[in-house]
Amino acid sequence: QVQLxxxxxxxxxxxxxxxxxxxxxxxxxxxxxxxxxxxAPGQGLEWMGWINTxxxxxxxxxxxxxxxxxxxxxxxxTAYLQISSLKAEDTAMYYCVRDWGGYCSGGSCHYNNNxxxxxxxxxxxxxxx
Amino acid sequence: xxELTQDPAVSVALGQTVRITCQGDGLRRYYASxxxxxxxxxxxxxxxxxxxRPSGIPDRFSGSxxxxxxxxxxxxxxxxxxxxxxxxxxxxxxxxxxxxxGTKVTVx
Numbered sequence: 001q002v003q004l005x006x007x008x009x010x011x012x013x014x015x016x017x018x019x020x021x022x023x024x025x026x027x028x029x030x031x032x033x034x035x036x037x038x039x040a041p042g043q044g045l046e047w048m049g050w051i052n053t054x055x056x057x058x059x060x061x062x063x064x065x066x067x068x069x070x071x072x073x074x075x076x077x078t079a080y081l082q083i084s085s086l087k088a089e090d091t092a093m094y095y096c097v098r099d100w101g102g103y104c105s106g107g108s109c110h111y112n113n114n115x116x117x118x119x120x121x122x123x124x125x126x127x128x129x
Numbered sequence: 130x131x132e133l134t135q136d137p138a139v140s141v142a143l144g145q146t147v148r149i150t151c152q153g154d155g156l157r158r159y160y161a162s163x164x165x166x167x168x169x170x171x172x173x174x175x176x177x178x179x180x181x182r183p184s185g186i187p188d189r190f191s192g193s194x195x196x197x198x199x200x201x202x203x204x205x206x207x208x209x210x211x212x213x214x215x216x217x218x219x220x221x222x223x224x225x226x227x228x229x230x231g232t233k234v235t236v237x
Contacts, residue, residue: 045166
């Protein structure tokens with residue numbers, strides 16, 4: 001079945017970096033864009049941006065530029081989220097999620113809709129001294 | 130506009146009907162999708178493309194849209210429908226995606 005499996009919880013000190021992985025299975029990894037969503041404790045969902053799984057080109061939502069980096073390793077069907085210079089306010093659950101509202105092919109992604117499914121199980125990143 | 134607005138909370142008696150609304154300028158151009166999130170779990174897509182349900186989602190869930198408002202209706206709410214519900218759509222520019230703030234549904 002189509003599934004996204006994320007890496008385990010992380011406890012980091014302020015100023016450190018973290019890299020979260022998201023391994024896809026059950027579908028053609030490079031056909032659909034991968035998105036990242038943040039959820040701070042007790043808060044709502046926040047879209048962080050997406051990555052073109054054909055080219056590895058990322059696009060970041062406002063507020064997620066600079067310290068956040070999306071990347072891929074298509075040889076193992078895995079997407080990554082790296083956060084550098086961690087702050088206490090980065091403490092959150094981070095989700096990867098496939099967007100099957102369109103498709104990526106020939107280097108471009110074509111989306112008239114955005115339907116997020118499935119979601120990874122989430123990776124809790126805790127930043128504390 | 131760069132916001133999708135939802136009521137924070139709503140309650141419904143067991144077996145009754147509840148409608149959750151989502152307002153935003155982007156909804157004039159794009160359909161919303163809706164996600165259900167239960168405590169300690171990842172969100173799940175329940176409605177996409179205005180009123181389509183993924184496999185496994187009960188037909189008591191339905192969606193609609195008019196103007197700048199999208200709605201998710203649960204007809205005959207069950208105890209297991211108690212959850213947070215989020216709408217999702219592009220902003221009015223079409224360049225960014227947004228989530229509503231979420232609506233907590235309590236089934237009484």
